[in-house]
Every structure is written in C-alpha cells, then in structure tokens.
Amino acid sequence: MSVEPFNRLVKLAARAFYDDITTKGDNQPKTGRSDNRGIAVVVLDALTRRQWVREEDLAKDLKLHSKQLRRTLRFFEEEKLVTRDHRRETAKGAKIFSAAVAATVDGQQTAKEGEEKIKLHTHSYCCLDYAQIYDVVRYRLQRMKKKLKDELENKNTVQEYICPTCAKRYTALDALRLISLDDEYFHCESCNGELVAESDKIAAQEGGEGDDNARRRRREKLKDMLQKMEVQLKPLIEQLSRVKDLPVPEFGTLQAWEVRARAAGRAANGDSSGIDPSRSSLGLGYGGSSLPFVGDTKVEVDLSGAEGKGEVIKSENESSLKVLPPWMIKEGMNLTKEQRGEAKQESKMDGSSASLEFTDDKKSLIENDDKKNIQDEYVKAYYAALLKKQQEIEEAAKKHDLSNAHSLNGLSSMSSSRQVGMKSKRDEDEGDDDVEWEEAPVASNANENYKVDLNIQADASGDDEDDDIDWEEG
Amino acid sequence: MFFHIVLERNMQLHPRHFGRNLRENLVSKLMKDVEGTCSGRHGFVVAITGIENVGKGLIRDGTGFVTFPVKYQCVVFRPFKGEILEAVVTMVNKMGFFAEAGPVQIFVSNHLIPDDMEFQSGDMPNYTTSDGSVKIQKDSEVRLKIIGTRVDATEIFCIGTIKDDFLGVINDPAAA
Ligand SMILES: [Zn+2]
Numbered sequence: 206m207s208v209e210p211f212n213r214l215v216k217l218a219a220r221a222f223y224d225d226i227t228t229k230g231d232n233q234p235k236t237g238r239s240d241n242r243g244i245a246v247v248v249l250d251a252l253t254r255r256q257w258v259r260e261e262d263l264a265k266d267l268k269l270h271s272k273q274l275r276r277t278l279r280f281f282e283e284e285k286l287v288t289r290d291h292r293r294e295t296a297k298g299a300k301i302f303s304a305a306v307a308a309t310v311d312g313q314q315t316a317k318e319g320e321e322k323i324k325l326h327t328h329s330y331c332c333l334d335y336a337q338i339y340d341v342v343r344y345r346l347q348r349m350k351k352k353l354k355d356e357l358e359n360k361n362t363v364q365e366y367i368c369p370t371c372a373k374r375y376t377a378l379d380a381l382r383l384i385s386l387d388d389e390y391f392h393c394e395s396c397n398g399e400l401v402a403e404s405d406k407i408a409a410q411e412g413g414e415g416d417d418n419a420r421r422r423r424r425e426k427l428k429d430m431l432q433k434m435e436v437q438l439k440p441l442i443e444q445l446s447r448v449k450d451l452p453v454p455e456f457g458t459l460q461a462w463e464v465r466a467r468a469a470g471r472a473a474n475g476d477s478s479g480i481d482p483s484r485s486s487l488g489l490g491y492g493g494s495s496l497p498f499v500g501d502t503k504v505e506v507d508l509s510g511a512e513g514k515g516e517v518i519k520s521e522n523e524s525s526l527k528v529l530p531p532w533m534i535k536e537g538m539n540l541t542k543e544q545r546g547e548a549k550q551e552s553k554m555d556g557s558s559a560s561l562e563f564t565d566d567k568k569s570l571i572e573n574d575d576k577k578n579i580q581d582e583y584v585k586a587y588y589a590a591l592l593k594k595q596q597e598i599e600e601a602a603k604k605h606d607l608s609n610a611h612s613l614n615g616l617s618s619m620s621s622s623r624q625v626g627m628k629s630k631r632d633e634d635e636g637d638d639d640v641e642w643e644e645a646p647v648a649s650n651a652n653e654n655y656k657v658d659l660n661i662q663a664d665a666s667g668d669d670e671d672d673d674i675d676w677e678e679g
Numbered sequence: 680m681f682f683h684i685v686l687e688r689n690m691q692l693h694p695r696h697f698g699r700n701l702r703e704n705l706v707s708k709l710m711k712d713v714e715g716t717c718s719g720r721h722g723f724v725v726a727i728t729g730i731e732n733v734g735k736g737l738i739r740d741g742t743g744f745v746t747f748p749v750k751y752q753c754v755v756f757r758p759f760k761g762e763i764l765e766a767v768v769t770m771v772n773k774m775g776f777f778a779e780a781g782p783v784q785i786f787v788s789n790h791l792i793p794d795d796m797e798f799q800s801g802d803m804p805n806y807t808t809s810d811g812s813v814k815i816q817k818d819s820e821v822r823l824k825i826i827g828t829r830v831d832a833t834e835i836f837c838i839g840t841i842k843d844d845f846l847g848v849i850n851d852p853a854a855a
Contacts, residue, residue, distance in 0.1 A: 363827045363838060364775075364788040377838040378829040380774070380786035389772035389804065402774075402790065 208454045210447055211335045212253035215286075217441045218342045219249040226280065241273065248277050249333075252287065256456050256466070257332040259302060260289075278331050285341045288334045290459040293327050302330075305466040332462070336453040343445060349434060357427040366400035368393035375400060680759055684721065685731055687750045688713065692736070694743045706730060709749055715782065719830040722757025723782040758783050758825055758837050765849065766839075768819040771804040778821060784836055787823060791840035793847065813848055815841075820850040 223245040251267055252258070260278060264271040281287040294302075364377040373393055375383060383391035383400065391400040456462045688709065696704040710727050717723045731750035738745050758764065758780070766778035766785055775788040789798065789806075796806040796813065805816035815821065823839035823846055841847045 364790050376827075377775075377786055377788045378827055378836060380777070380788070380838070381784060381836055384770070384772070384774075384777075389774065389800065391774050402788070 207451065208253075208335075210444070210451055211338070211454055214342065214441070214444045214448055215249055215253050215333060215335075215338060217444055218286075218338065219246045221438055221441050222342075222345065223249065223284075244269070244273070245277055245280070248274065249281070249286070252331070252333045255332075257290075257302075257330050257459050257462050258306070260329040260331055262306075263331070275329070278329075282331075285337050286333065287331050288337075289329055289331045291327055291329045292459075293325060295325050301467070302328075302463060305463045305470070307470065330459050332456050332459070336455065339445070339448060339453065342441070346438065346442065346445075350431070353427055353431045353434070357424060357431065365403035366391055367403050368396060368398045369401055370398040371396045374403075680757055680762060681725070682722070682755050682757065683728065683752065684755060685750055685752050686713075686721065686724075687748060690747045690749050691739075691744045692747060694745070697745070702733065705733060705747060705749065709751060713751075713753070717782065717833055717835055719832050719835065722755045722835065725754045725756050725781070727751050727753045756781055756783070758828055758835060760825055760828055762825045763822060763846075764825060764839070765820060765822050768815060768817055768821060771798075771806065771816055773798055773800070773804075776806070776815060778823065778839070785823060785825065785839045786837070787821075787839050787841055791826070791838075791842045793842050815848055819848055822846050822849050 225242050226245045227242050247267060248263075248269075251263060255263070260274060261271055263269075264274040267274065278287055278289060282289050366375045366377075366379075366383070367373070368375075371393060373395060375391070375393075380391070382394065385392045392398065393400060457465070690705055690709055690712070692701070692705055692708065696708075706727075709730075713724050714726060715724065729752040731752060733750075734748035736745040736747045764780040764783070764785070766780040766783075768776050768778045769784075770777040773789070775786060775790075775792065778785045778787065792806055792815070793808075795808050796815065797809070799805050799807055803816050805814050807814045821841055823841045824843055825837045825839050827838045829836045
C-alpha cells in the first residue's frame with residue numbers, strides 16, 4: 206500500500222480548503238501576531254510524514270505550542286481528517302511508543318530518545334485517517350458543486366427560511382405550520398418573527414433586493430464561482446480519481462499500530478542484521494543520542510539493547526546472528542584485516558558488531574553502549590596508529606591476540622584487543638575464519654559514513670593512544 | 680402515484696352490530712375508519728375496493744366487543760419526489776402558494792414560481808405575468824412537480840415547483 210498518492214491528496218486538500226483556517230477563538234483579537242493561518246496546512250503536511258504520533262512530539266517538531274497544535278488537531282478531528290487517541294500512560298508506555306516510532310520513522314526518532322522523563326500522564330496521539338479523508342474530500346466537493354448548481358438553476362431546491370431574531374431555520378416543508386392568518390408571511394414558531402427566505406442572502410450581500418438585476422448578477426456570480434471551482438480544484442479532483450482504486454493506507458488503532466510497527470521494526474532490524482546499513486545506522490543513532498545524555502539514558506539504552514537481543518534471538522533465518530560466538534571471531538578477524546591495512550571500514554564493522562555482543566552480555570547494557578561508542582573512536586584511533594606501527598610490531602604479539610580474539614566477550618576483551626590485539630589479529634586472519642569475512646563486504650557501504658567519521662576522529666585522536674588506555678582503566 | 684394494495688386491520692365491533700348484517704356493518708365501519716386516512720408508509724387511503732377475508736372474531740373480556748382481523752383491498756395515493764401532479768390552488772401569499780391534489784397538500788415557494796410572475800396582493804392575492812396573460816390565484820389549477828416530501832406517520836406534505844417546462848397554470852378560472 207503506497208501512502209504517497211494519498212499524502213498528495215492530503216496536501217492538495219489542505220491547501221484548497223484549510224489554507225486560511227484560523228483556529229483562534231472568535232473572542233480573541235486578530236492581531237497580526239496571533240494570526241496563525243497556514244498552520245493547519247503545516248500540521249497536515251507534517252502528519253503526512255508520520256503515522257501515529259504523540260501530539261507533544263509533533264508540537265516539539267513543529268515548534269508549536271502544544272495548546273495551539275491541539276486546537277488545530279481538534280479542528281481536524283471535527284473535520285474527520287484526523288483520528289486521535291488519548292490514554293493515560295506511564296513513562297514506560299511512552300517509551301514503547303517511542304520505540305514503535307523509531308522502528309517506522311527513520312531519522313525522526315533520534316530526538317525522542319532523550320526526552321523520556323514522562324510520568325503518568327494523559328497523552329494524546331493523532332494520525333491521518335486516509336480512508337475518511339478520501340470520503341470527506343469527495344463529499345465536500347460534491348456539496349460545493351451541488352449547492353452552487355442548485356442555486357444557479359434555482360431549481361429543485363427546498364427553500365429555507367430563517368428567523369432573523371432567533372436564527373431558527375425552517376424549510377419549505379414546514380410551510381403548513383408557518384402560515385399565519387394575519388398576513389402573508391411565514392412566522393417563527395417560537396418567537397413569531399417574520400421569516401426570511403435564505404437564498405436571498407447572496408443577492409442581499411450584493412445589496413440588491415431580489416429584483417431582476419440582482420438575480421442576474423447573482424447568476425453570473427454563481428456561474429463564475431462554479432467555473433473557478435472547477436479550474437482551481439482540478440488538481441485535487443484529478444488526484445481523487447487517481448487514488449480511487451488504490452488500497453487505502455490503514456494504520457489501525459493506536460495499539461494495533463504500535464504492535465505492528467514494533468514487530469516490523471524488529472523484522473527489519475533482523476533482516477539487515479549487522480550487515481544492513483539501515484540497521485547499523487539505527488544502532489549508531491541510538492548510540493549517538495545516548496552519548497550526550499549519559500546520565501539518564503539508562504532506560505533507552507535498555508530498550509535498544511532489548512530490541513537488539515530480540516532480533517538476535519528471534520531471527521532464526523539469519524544464521525549469522527544466531528551464531529554469536531563466530532561473530533565475535535569475525536570481528537577479531539576484521540580487526541586483523543584492518544591492521545593489515547585492507548580496509549578501515551571493516552574495522553568499523555567490528556565496532557558495531559561488537560556492540561551487538563555487548564548487548565548480549567550480562568553486564569550492564571548502559572555501560573556497554575557508552576563504552577562502545579567511545580571504544581569505537583578509540584579503536585579507530587588505535588588502528589590508525591597501529592597501521593603505522595604495524596610493520597614494526599607485527600611479529601611481537603601474534604600469539605596473545607589469538608587467544609584474545611577467541612575469548613572476546615565483553616569490554617575487557619575489547620580493551621584487550623585494542624591494546625594488544627591489533628597486531629595479533631592479523632595472524633588470525635590467516636586461520637579458519639577467512640571464509641566468513643567474505644560475507645561482510647555488504648556492510649561496507651553502510652559503514653562508509655562511519656568511516657569518514659572514524660577517520661576524522663582517528664586523525665584527531667591518533668596521538669591519543671595513551672588516553673585510550675587510561676579510559677579503559679577508568 | 681396510485682397503488683392498489685391489500686392491507687390488514689383489526690376491527691372492533693360493538694355487540695349491537697352482531698346479527699344478520701354483521702359483515703355489512705363491519706365493512707361500512709372499515710370504510711368510515713380507513714378511507715381518507717394517511718399512513719406514512721402507504722400514503723393516503725383513497726377507497727376500499729373489496730374485502731379479501733374476515734378472520735375469526737375474538738370476544739374481548741369485559742366489554743363484549745369482538746375483534747375481527749380484516750384483509751381488504753384498497754387504492755392508496757402516495758406522492759413521490761419528481762412526480763408530476765395536477766392540483767388546485769387553495770391559498771396564495773407572498774411566500775408562494777398552497778395547492779391540493781386530492782388529499783395531498785403542496786406548497787410552492789415563490790422561488791419556484793417562474794421569474795416573470797410577480798406577486799400581487801389584494802382581495803385576491805395572485806401571481807401574474809407582466810402582460811397579465813397568466814395568473815395564479817385561489818382555485819386556479821396548476822400542474823406542478825413535487826421536489827420534496829415530508830412523510831410523517833400520519834401525514835404527508837409536499838413541496839413543488841412550477842418552474843419547469845410544461846408546468847404552471849392549466850386552467851384559469853378567472854379567464855373562463
Ligand atoms: Zn424566531
């Protein structure tokens with residue numbers, strides 16, 4: 206199911222019908238500053254790029270006040286464009302949602318990782334209801350056209366009457382009850398006011414009082430409006446017909462969507478495993494965001510860690526994930542290759558895969574994650590330095606490294622690999638694991654980004670080998 | 680539109696009608712009760728044309744009344760949107776005019792009267808063309824098209840238009 210045509214429909218409709226909607230109450234003064242026309246369009250556009258979204262998050266993304274956003278959303282709810290859901294939830298529930306979002310909306314989730322200080326609150330979520338939007342837009346067009354045409358032809362319309370004093374409305378079908386014996390007018394049932402026929406309104410707007418001239422002018426105006434409408438709404442109408450036979454995107458209820466999104470996210474992660482660029486980027490995203498928040502990131506890291514674990518355990522198709530020990534070995538192998546100078550990217554690979562392992566470790570995940578990032582940097586720096594020194598030191602540490610690589614389980618192993626392992630790992634390459642290495646190249650694309658970063662870092666920190674060691678000790 | 684249909688009704692008959700003429704009494708009471716009434720579902724019952732059957736009477740405790748289920752054929756008149764009717768004008772005012780087609784009341788608002796007819800107040804309020812050749816007033820006969828119906832449980836009210844081809848006055852009593 207493709208959302209794109211429907212999103213285009215939403216955008217066209219937004220610009221056609223909601224461009225000058227202002228959600229300010231009538232009692233508020235309409236100064237230039239409080240004029241928020243156009244926000245409706247912005248909000249709708251933003252929603253086309255999301256599925257279910259927590260309204261606070263949306264407000265933050267749009268830099269809107271949440272009250273203002275809520276007012277707009279409530280308006281759209283009434284317009285039947287948006288479905289909303291409200292629920293009381295704990296911080297954990299909010300996190301589940303964040304995880305679901307992270308799984309579906311690439312690139313937008315990073316900001317959310319840090320802001321999980323929510324207690325038990327009522328949270329509102331909103332989502333576009335594409336099926337209903339399609340109907341609503343068609344209905345709206347139909348009504349517009351019918352109203353204009355009916356009025357133009359002045360035919361087959363049920364005349365409406367309004368009481369000017371109490372604004373009560375009647376139709377010609379009420380005529381029998383409205384006649385008065387005193388005069389020749391209709392009278393309001395409740396206040397006995399004299400009713401006014403409603404279709405005089407347009408004519409009245411122009412100042413004419415129902416005479417022939419006014420009628421003719423009104424006809425012209427209506428014809429004009431009808432024509433303009435057909436011209437100006439043409440893109441919208443075309444989009445409607447384009448969308449007509451497409452399956453409508455359905456996100457379901459908030460709960461259903463959450464479950465599905467998380468499952469999908471997990472599946473995607475599982476497929477890509479360590480090799481897929483998106484997966485590795487995700488991992489990096491988590492890591493990157495968590496770094497600044499070292500203090501309170503515990504939960505988040507836990508989540509990502511848990512997800513990672515889930516993937517590893519659940520995706521049985523992926524033999525590579527299943528067999529963790531081999532993975533470890535692979536990493537070791539990578540390292541060695543890098544040391545040889547074949548590819549620094551691969552060293553990156555090692556880093557990410559190592560992080561995977563860490564999550565599996567029983568050790569505190571938080572530590573692992575943070576350390577992982579830092580370690581990555583250090584590792585890079587280390588490699589850079591190592592490459593230089595390779596020739597000199599190659600022979601020295603081979604035997605130690607071998608043992609290290611096999612036993613790599615946790616941080617300690619990592620550190621050990623850094624310190625001593627670089628050189629020794631080369632030796633391992635020559636061993637059994639070379640075959641597995643060949644599978645890895647796919648990842649190189651994804652890692653290139655990292656490479657760049659890493660290289661930079663490596664350059665900067667290349668001289669800091671000593672620091673690395675200190676860090677590990679700390 | 681007219682329909683010939685079979686309806687059923689439970690008739691309660693006073694014991695004094697029992698005897699030789701029971702059936703005739705039953706039918707005449709049925710006619711009195713039903714003809715001219717209106718149900719939202721079937722429309723106006725214009726005339727009973729025959730009795731299909733009279734079921735077994737059931738004597739009611741305490742009163743001695745007997746209830747007979749009666750199936751009868753009848754002609755009903757049910758106006759529909761879009762239907763063309765001929766009607767007699769009953770009242771004219773500034774807002775339009777009322778007309779009757781048999782039991783049905785129809786209101787034609789002034790917006791649905793041709794633009795070239797203008798309202799003239801007076802003893803005989805009417806709508807007249809500028810050259811005076813066509814006039815709608817009380818007792819005029821008009822052909823109109825129903826554009827809306829309001830159907831209640833016991834009442835049907837229609838609104839109509841004469842602003843279309845071949846609609847309007849078909850017989851002007853004043854000219855006759
Ligand atoms: Zn009133």
